[in-house]
Amino acid sequence: xxxxxxxxxxxxxxxxxxxxxxxxxxxxxxxxxxxxxxxxxxxxxxxxxxxxxxxxxxxxxxxxxxxxxxxxxxxxxxxxxxxxxxxxxxxxxxxxxxxxxxxxxxxxxxxxxxxxxxxxxxxxxxxxxxxxxxxxxxxxxxxx
Numbered sequence: 001x002x003x004x005x006x007x008x009x010x011x012x013x014x015x016x017x018x019x020x021x022x023x024x025x026x027x028x029x030x031x032x033x034x035x036x037x038x039x040x041x042x043x044x045x046x047x048x049x050x051x052x053x054x055x056x057x058x059x060x061x062x063x064x065x066x067x068x069x070x071x072x073x074x075x076x077x078x079x080x081x082x083x084x085x086x087x088x089x090x091x092x093x094x095x096x097x098x099x100x101x102x103x104x105x106x107x108x109x110x111x112x113x114x115x116x117x118x119x120x121x122x123x124x125x126x127x128x129x130x131x132x133x134x135x136x137x138x139x140x141x142x143x144x
Contacts, residue, residue: 007090007104010124013062015106018069021056061088064128068111079128088124092117 058064058079067077090101101122102112118126 002088002090004090004100004104007101010062010065010088011105014065015069017063017066021066021075022070058128061086061124061128064088064124065105065107065116068107068115068127071111077128081125087126090122091120092122093120 055076055078056063056067058066058077060080060082064079067075090097092098092101098109098112102109105112105122107116112122115130116122116124116127
């Protein structure tokens with residue numbers, strides 16, 4: 001099991017990734033349309049922007065929590081595993097440990113229980129695997 005100081009590091013790392021994704025959409029999709037105007041009955045060219053994240057590549061268990069900080073928004077993810085022996089584990093044997101770890105990671109207990117908890121352990125690798133379960137089906141193209 002990892003210690004609480006590494007939990008703070010991974011928490012900060014994942015929240016920073018989530019904030020970068022939130023603030024800096026990866027791709028601008030610009031669409032143009034002709035819209036009639038009332039003034040002179042001519043059509044005016046308008047632009048609208050949409051931002052799309054093509055894919056978040058999670059490099060091992062280190063960045064698996066970032067999508068959880070962006071819920072309910074979902075986007076495609078790809079998880080690469082390098083060494084499954086180290087998974088980012090913290091014990092959740094009682095409510096005190098649950099409160100401590102949830103506070104360290106700044107995650108609600110409900111999110112932790114649904115996506116991160118595996119048995120009586122807070123498991124970052126399990127969180128990465130669970131993200132594929134709440135991704136809409138049309139995002140699974142990234143897994144092929």
